[in-house]
Amino acid sequence: MSSNSQHHHFAHHFESEEHEYATSKEGVWLFLVSEILMFGGLFVGYIIYQHMYPQVFHEGAMHLDWRLGALNTIVLLFSSLTMVLGVHFSQLGDRKKAVTALAITILCGAIFMCVKYIEYSHKIHEGLLPGAWYTGETHGLSNMGLYFSFYFMMTGLHGTHVLGGMCLILWVLLRANKGEFNSHYYTPVEGVGLFWHLVDLIWIFLFPLLYLVG
Amino acid sequence: MAGSGKSYLEGETGLWSWLTSLDHKRIGLLYFFSVAFFFLLGGIFALLIRLELFSPGALFPADMYNRFMTYHGAVMVFFVIIPGIPAILGNFFLPLQIGAKDVAFPRLNLMSWYFLMTAAVMALCTLLLGGVDTGWTFYTPYSISFKPATILMAFAVFIAGFSSILTGLNFIATVHRLRAPGMTMNRMPLFVWAIYSTAILQVLATPVLGITVLLLAMENIFNIGIFDPALGGDPVLFQHFFWFYSHPAVYIMVLPAMGVISELVTTYSRKTIFGYTAIAYSSLAIAAISFLVWGHHMFTSGQSEVAAITFSVLTMLVGVPTAIKLFNWLATLYRGSIQMTTPMLYTLGFMFIFTIGGMTGIYLATIATDIHFHDTYFVVAHFHYVMVGGTLMAIMGGAFHWLPKMVGKMYNESIARMSFVFIFIGFNVTFFPQFVLGNMGMPRRYHDYLPAFESLNKISTIGSWMIGFGFLIALYAIIQAIRSGSPAPMNPWGSKTLEWTTASPPPHENFLTTPTVTAGPYEFK
Numbered sequence: 001m002s003s004n005s006q007h008h009h010f011a012h013h014f015e016s017e018e019h020e021y022a023t024s025k026e027g028v029w030l031f032l033v034s035e036i037l038m039f040g041g042l043f044v045g046y047i048i049y050q051h052m053y054p055q056v057f058h059e060g061a062m063h064l065d066w067r068l069g070a071l072n073t074i075v076l077l078f079s080s081l082t083m084v085l086g087v088h089f090s091q092l093g094d095r096k097k098a099v100t101a102l103a104i105t106i107l108c109g110a111i112f113m114c115v116k117y118i119e120y121s122h123k124i125h126e127g128l129l130p131g132a133w134y135t136g137e138t139h140g141l142s143n144m145g146l147y148f149s150f151y152f153m154m155t156g157l158h159g160t161h162v163l164g165g166m167c168l169i170l171w172v173l174l175r176a177n178k179g180e181f182n183s184h185y186y187t188p189v190e191g192v193g194l195f196w197h198l199v200d201l202i203w204i205f206l207f208p209l210l211y212l213v214g
Numbered sequence: 215m216a217g218s219g220k221s222y223l224e225g226e227t228g229l230w231s232w233l234t235s236l237d238h239k240r241i242g243l244l245y246f247f248s249v250a251f252f253f254l255l256g257g258i259f260a261l262l263i264r265l266e267l268f269s270p271g272a273l274f275p276a277d278m279y280n281r282f283m284t285y286h287g288a289v290m291v292f293f294v295i296i297p298g299i300p301a302i303l304g305n306f307f308l309p310l311q312i313g314a315k316d317v318a319f320p321r322l323n324l325m326s327w328y329f330l331m332t333a334a335v336m337a338l339c340t341l342l343l344g345g346v347d348t349g350w351t352f353y354t355p356y357s358i359s360f361k362p363a364t365i366l367m368a369f370a371v372f373i374a375g376f377s378s379i380l381t382g383l384n385f386i387a388t389v390h391r392l393r394a395p396g397m398t399m400n401r402m403p404l405f406v407w408a409i410y411s412t413a414i415l416q417v418l419a420t421p422v423l424g425i426t427v428l429l430l431a432m433e434n435i436f437n438i439g440i441f442d443p444a445l446g447g448d449p450v451l452f453q454h455f456f457w458f459y460s461h462p463a464v465y466i467m468v469l470p471a472m473g474v475i476s477e478l479v480t481t482y483s484r485k486t487i488f489g490y491t492a493i494a495y496s497s498l499a500i501a502a503i504s505f506l507v508w509g510h511h512m513f514t515s516g517q518s519e520v521a522a523i524t525f526s527v528l529t530m531l532v533g534v535p536t537a538i539k540l541f542n543w544l545a546t547l548y549r550g551s552i553q554m555t556t557p558m559l560y561t562l563g564f565m566f567i568f569t570i571g572g573m574t575g576i577y578l579a580t581i582a583t584d585i586h587f588h589d590t591y592f593v594v595a596h597f598h599y600v601m602v603g604g605t606l607m608a609i610m611g612g613a614f615h616w617l618p619k620m621v622g623k624m625y626n627e628s629i630a631r632m633s634f635v636f637i638f639i640g641f642n643v644t645f646f647p648q649f650v651l652g653n654m655g656m657p658r659r660y661h662d663y664l665p666a667f668e669s670l671n672k673i674s675t676i677g678s679w680m681i682g683f684g685f686l687i688a689l690y691a692i693i694q695a696i697r698s699g700s701p702a703p704m705n706p707w708g709s710k711t712l713e714w715t716t717a718s719p720p721p722h723e724n725f726l727t728t729p730t731v732t733a734g735p736y737e738f739k
Contacts, residue, residue, distance in 0.1 A: 012723070013315035013392065023318050023391040030383040034421040041425035041455060045440060048451065056446075131439030131447075143446025149438035153429065 021187050028191040032198050035161075039202055042157065046150050046209060053146065059139050060147025061213045063128050065119070069211035072115050076200045079108030083169075083196045086176075090189040093182035098189075102173040105196070109166040116159055123148070154206055161199045168192045219726060221622065221719040236320035237722060242306030243620070244327050249302060252293040252334065257682065259286035264644070264678040267671050270663055279661035280347035287350030288367065292374045293334055295605050296463060299470035300416075301326075301381055303612050304409040306620060308385060310713035310720065311403045313394025313729045318387035322380050329377035336370035349659060351456060354441040354449040358433050368431040375420045375427075378466075382416025385409055394712070396731035403711045403735040404493050408473025411497035415462045415469070415504065423459035426452065450515050457508035465504040467601055469497055471608030472539055475564050478611050479543045481709045482558035483550025486736045489542035496535035503532050513584045522581055529579035536572055540565065555707075556630035560611030563638045567603030571596060574649065589659075592652025595645045603641055610637065610688060617692065618706050622719040623699030625691050633688035640680025647674045711735050 010020040050057045082104040089098035127135030130152050134145030172189045175181065181189060222239045232240055262282045266273050274282070309317055317323050340346050343363040348356055357364055389410045393402070402410075430452070432438050439445025441452040480487040487493065509517055509525030517525075543565060552558065574596040577583045587593060614630055617623070647670040652658075656667045663671065705714040712735075716725050 011316075011320070013318075013320075019391070023387055026390060027319055027322075027383055027387045030386055030417055031379075034379050034383070034417050036421075037418060038421035038425045041422050041429075045429075045451065045455075048448075049440075052448075053446065130436055131442070131445045132437040143439070145439055146446050149440050149447075153432065153438065153440075157428075 017184055021185075021190075024187045024191060025194075028194050032194060035198060039154075039157070042150070042154050043205070043209075046154070049146060049150065050213070053141075053143065055139075056141050056144055056147050057213055059141065059144065060151065061211060063123070063126070063136070064151075064211045066211045068115055068119055069207050072112050073203065073207050075108050075111050075115070076203050079105045079112075080197055080200045082108065083193045086169075086172075087186065087189050087193045090172075090176055090181040090186040091183055093179075095176060095179050098176045098181065099173055102169055102176060102189075106166050106169050106173070109162050109169070112162055113159065113166075116155065123151075151210055154210065158199070158202055158206060161202070165192070165196045165199050168195065219717075219721050221717065222722045223622070223719050225722060234324070236316070236324055238305050238309050238317045238320065238323060239620075239720065239724075241320075241323050241327055242302055242304075245297060245301040245305060245330075248327075248331065248334070249294055249298055252289055256286055256289035256294055257685065259283075259289065261678055261682055262286075264675040266661055267663070268675040269672070270665050270668055272662060274661070276661045277347065280349075280659075281345040283659055284346050284349050285341075288337065288346070288371075291350055291463070291467075292371055293330070293337070295467040295601055296374075296378060297330060297381075298467075298605065298609055299474060299612065300385070300409055300412055300466075301330075303405075303474065303609075303616060304385060304412075304470060305381075307616060307713055308406055308409050309388060309392065310716070310724055311406050311711050311735075312389065312392065312397050313712050313725060313731065314388060314392035315724050315728075316392075317384050318392055319384050323384055326377045326380040326384070329373050329380070333370045333372075333374035333377065336366055336373065340364075340367045340370070351460070352427070352430060352452075353456075354430070354433070354452040355443060357430060358442055360434050360437075365431050365434045368427040368434070371427045372424050372431075375424045378416050379420045379424075382413035382420070385413040386417065389413075394729050394731055397712075398731075400491070400494070401731055401734050402494075404476035404487065404490065404497075405470075405473040405711075407494040408469050408476070408497050411501040412466050412469045414498075415466050415501050419459045419462035419466070419505070422455060423463070426455040426459065429455075450512070450517075453512050453515055454508065457511045458505075461508040461511065462501075462504045464601070465500055468604050469500060471564070471605045472497065474608040474612040474615075475543060475561055476539075477709075477711070478557045478561040478615055479546050480736045480738070481615070481707050482553045482555055482561065483547050484553070484708065484738055485546055485550035486734075486738050487542070488545035488548075489538070490734065490736070492538050493542050496538045499535040500532060503528065503535070507532060510579055510584075513581055514588050526579055526581050530576060533572065533576065540569065540572075555614075556625075556627060556634055557611040557615040559631060559634045559638075560607050560614070563634065564604060564607040564611065567599055567607060567638075567641065571599030571601075571603055574599065587652055589657055590652035591648040591656045591658055594658050595648035595652060598645045598648075603645070606637075610634070613688075613692070615707070616713075617695060618702030619713055619718050619720070621696050621699075622702050622717075623695045624702050624706065625695035625699055629687060629691040629694065633684050633691055636680050636684030636687060638684075640677045640682075640684055643677030644674050644681060645677070647671070647677075710737050 010017050014020040014023065082101045086098055086101035086105060089101055128148050129145065130149035131145040134148060136144065138144050169192055172192050175188065222237055232244065235241065259282045263286060266279050305323065309315065340363040343366060344361065346363045346367045348364060389406060429440055433441055439447045441447045441449050443449055476487060476493055507525060507529045509521055510529045513522050578587055578593065578596060614625060617625055651667055651670050654667065656663055702718040704718055712729055715729060
């Protein structure tokens with residue numbers, strides 16, 4: 001196989017491009033495992049408290065607008081598609097299409113964050129805040145803030161990941177724009193893509209748990 | 215790729231070249247210097263604790279003592295024992311032992327070191343904010359007292375955890391992907407098996423600590439109430455979360471030590487390790503069981519009887535793979551040509567101390583006796599017998615064993631042996647009386663005690679001075695070796711693992727030609 005068109009040279013401790021690619025991908029997967037366990041702590045906490053105070057979680061979820069949650073779900077699912085296309089076109093070395101697909105993915109992330117901003121400001125306005133700060137209706141329950149502690153912790157940590165993911169996609173977009181990726185080398189796009197899918201996947205769990213349990 | 219053959223210490227010199235080096239060997243030494251510094255710091259806090267407890271009555275204000283106790287624990291756990299063996303010896307020798315040129319992700323490796331340094335700076339900055347006095351376990355609700363120092367410490371632990379996760383991730387990928395031709399999993403040295411099992415724990419357990427301290431920080435900043443009973447939260451949930459990490463973390467601390475001991479026991483008996491497969495897989499077994507035992511820290515925290523009994527039984531189960539290792543080491547010694555070098559002395563010290571530590575663990579895993587021993591000095595003694603006696607003995611043994619390879623110089627055997635004598639005797643003088651004190655009912659963590667406990671506490675404090683002196687001798691032995699030791703040959707101990715088939719110190723590329731492996735790691739005649 002001729003390798004005259006590629007600029008990427010694999011690091012000295014690998015045997016080949018494939019070797020480096022497979023190793024890097026394994027590294028990304030291991031990182032995703034640790035991410036899942038970190039979110040896992042919050043999910044376990046959610047399950048325990050939901051079990052202890054079902055009424056609090058029921059009332060809390062009633063305060064969320066499921067339509068905005070559903071909109072964000074669709075936006076993120078669509079962004080997963082464009083992310084896959086971004087990886088696909090990077091692999092083909094189609095610079096223009098890859099950049100377009102990645103740009104749409106970032107745009108979807110931005111729409112998601114805008115919707116979250118609308119939701120957050122509404123909640124702050126209504127006093128639907130975590131723990132001690134809760135000043136909304138209590139429905140006779142003394143610890144209504146607990147639901148919003150989980151709501152803000154889970155969506156906040158997830159939102160941070162969305163922002164981080166957008167930065168990473170911007171980074172691979174700029175590299176794709178320079179034409180750095182081709183069938184020999186597209187590891188960064190692939191890795192960032194995996195991360196983005198995980199961020200989507202976590203939302204797929206957050207949406208029913210937070211919006212639909214009511 | 216043919217190498218220049220220059221050692222990794224030559225070539226680029228100067229501080230900057232070290233701080234930006236991607237060579238796993240140089241990064242290993244960076245960890246060595248930083249962990250040694252943290253050890254000195256944690257050790258000073260330990261000596262201050264023992265000084266306060268030398269006699270009843272307050273030498274230091276109680277608040278200050280609480281800070282000594284917290285910083286001793288936090289520094290020693292998060293910045294010394296957890297990074298200790300994996301980040302120093304693992305970084306240096308894991309790639310060498312499997313015939314790799316480097317770890318899988320060298321940049322990430324350097325980044326992990328910077329994360330640890332950032333965390334350390336943050337942890338030290340908490341001293342300027344009035345200091346943390348919660349103990350290293352940060353139990354709620356006391357730790358939800360809205361003190362900025364606690365918040366900063368929580369973030370420091372979070373970032374130190376990040377460093378640990380990334381190191382573990384790197385090692386797993388290295389073991390899976392970078393073994394030399396012929397180096398099958400079942401031909402890997404047992405040190406590699408131990409670091410590999412540890413790495414799995416680091417990747418799977420540490421994120422839970424991450425979310426726990428993040429919640430703790432949020433609790434302190436935003437008063438979110440998840441662990442605060444006043445707001446409907448549950449402080450015991452914090453304990454569950456904390457120990458879900460921190461019990462596996464105990465094995466993050468001790469599994470690498472067991473790996474070191476496996477290497478030393480076979481080398482200095484000049485005999486093939488007994489039960490290679492059993493030792494290798496018992497590491498994985500310990501890693502697996504360690505996730506299911508966290509409740510034994512909470513027998514008195516209000517968990518159901520069924521849970522307590524289950525955790526008790528599972529905890530005792532850890533004794534099985536541990537005993538498998540110990541018996542295999544003993545069987546390796548049997549009819550071996552034992553050489554009483556410094557590393558071998560530390561190895562025997564490990565076996566002696568760790569056995570006492572492990573056996574006393576059974577008392578604490580037994581629910582009825584734990585009610586009596588819980589939160590007494592018995593727990594302190596048990597923990598130190600396992601962690602300090604176990605891990606530190608192995609670190610010291612491993613450091614002397616591999617020193618010739620790392621710096622290319624031989625150490626002075628009689629000075630190094632002297633360090634063992636002081637550390638080993640000092641250790642037992644310090645901690646054995648604490649078993650008795652705990653049994654007599656002396657509670658842990660208090661800055662003062664009843665006059666009845668005085669004589670044993672005095673003995674314990676004198677022991678702590680012996681340990682300190684022993685480490686000074688060890689430091690002197692290492693400095694003396696580096697400054698004026700005789701040049702080390704390629705394989706001074708007649709070891710059979712791959713790191714001894716390359717120059718001392720190794721070239722930047724580790725091996726000038728990639729080795730091909732045709733046999734197991736311990737082929738002594």
